[in-house]
Amino acid sequence: MKRLLALLCFVQLHAATIILDPGHGGKYIGTANDVEQLVEKQLTLEVAKLLADKLRGSGHTVILTRESDVALDADDLIADLTKRAQMTVDHNADLFVSLHFNGSANKKSAGFEVYVPYEPLYPIKSYGLASAIHYDLSHEIDPIFQGGSLGNLNRLDGGIKAARFNVIKKAQCAAVLVELAYLTNEETAKKLKSDVCKDILVTGVYKGIERYLTQQKVSKCSRPRCRRWHK
């Protein structure tokens, strides 16, 4: 019985409402790699669905800002981004993760970056979420996969940065934007076609979200039974 109560307590505290935002959609295609025929808006949706499955498997409620190739507002980009952020209010979300792939005129650019809002409404939570995702992505990512060479992981780690991105600035909870990899890097783009490489990225973000939620759970937990569980 004690074990059951402890487990129920764990599940109750652990389960979160998560908004995943597959960047772009519809007329907003994002960046692209014509040689490999990869388009950011398609790849973000694919990765978001894989990540959603993993998180739902852990008992979380996951809502995607879009489930297909559509814009949330085809007439106004700012309105499109605002509607995505507004979903954090509509669903009383615990966290918001916007997923993107980067592009650069320098075809050698590679790696990942995690952004927090420059003027965050939830600064500590957003930085906590960013740190956790950054930690796990940097441990999951294989430099070879990202188009670098072994021993070159530092170059691939774009770190945590602050930006005035509307989509995370207006979110009413912990919010980050992740640039998972450079589509314009040929090595990366080639490998992004494989399920194994997509899974590396998805697993990094998944583990980071779980790490952040575990940290939140420990700090929130105050019931006597729960305190015993966490000792």
Ligand SMILES: [Zn+2]
């Ligand atoms: Zn993007």
